[in-house]
Amino acid sequence: MDKNLNSRMSIHNSYRTGFHLLDTKLPNMIYCDICSFQPMEIYVDDEAKLTLHGLVQHYIKLSEMEKNRKLNDLLDALDFNQVVIFVKSVNRAAELNKLLVECNFPSICIHSGMSQEERLTRYKGFKEGHKRILVATDLVGRGIDIERVNIVINYDMPDSADTYLHRVGRAGRFGTKGLAITFVSSASDSDVLNQVQERFEVDIKELPEQIDTSTYSMFPFVVHLYF
Known part of the structure; x- marks a missing residue:
């Protein structure tokens, strides 16, 4: 009592x-x-309402062998401040980062194979803008809150709708627009993409040949709620 x-x-x-x-x-x-204080009630516990407003989402169907070339083309064509590229394993993170560096892209990677001190040092460097591209595993899927990040690329499809949500939520934070692009290269990838669309009631379309920069540029748009 x-x-x-x-x-x-x-x-x-x-x-x-x-x-x-x-x-x-x-x-x-x-x-x-x-x-009794007559508050305004806004319910956000419905999973289908966790759609990330202000975030443009697209997918690209391609083979595993086509991923590197397509990624290279996207990084050349897209207007980004900073971009996070998600992969499914430590080895893939290291190898993809190595490839990007060899192609003269300002890339760095973070994964669980590094010491915590090394991960923090690299994260700080990325946050301060010393590098514009971060290749990462899901280790940092929930931990990156950087205003400059306006694009997320799922080089490898996440294993669930939840993981997808946390990954793409790295773009378009702090009331800004953002762009999420997902590579789809298998039947299981398509299954996860369908789960995402059904669960969060979104229509993710195939990436068009031309995309309007203003749809994902870094200008104030809407305040987001994340849980």
Whole structure:
């Protein structure tokens, strides 16, 4: 009883003014007390509403052997501040980064095969803009919050819709636009792409030959909520 009373008093002091995010599983007594302040309720617990507004999403169907050439073409053609390229393994991250560096792209990689100190050093360098391209595994799928990143490329398809969401969420953060491009090279890749579209109620179209730069350029667009 005392615990509930203290909670209600705390709520009374906290919710006089301001914007707050609430857990939908609050006890009824506390929830009713909050409602007495006549708040605006915005429900964001529906997975289908986690669509990343302001993020342009496309896919490219190609064979495994065509990925490197297509990636090279995209990096030459797209207007990006910084880009994150996701792959499925440590070896692929190291090899792809090596290839990009050999092609004179300003690339760096981060993966679990490195020490934490090395990963942090590389992350700091990327965040400070010393490199414009980051090749990474899902180790950093949730940990990169860099304003300059406006493009994410799924060189390898993620293993689930959840992983896809966390990957592409690296682009278009901080109220800016962004672009996500996913390579689809197998039946299983197509299955995951279909799962993403069904779960988050999005229509991901094939990448057109020409894409308007203004659709993913780094200008203020909309504030995002991420959970």
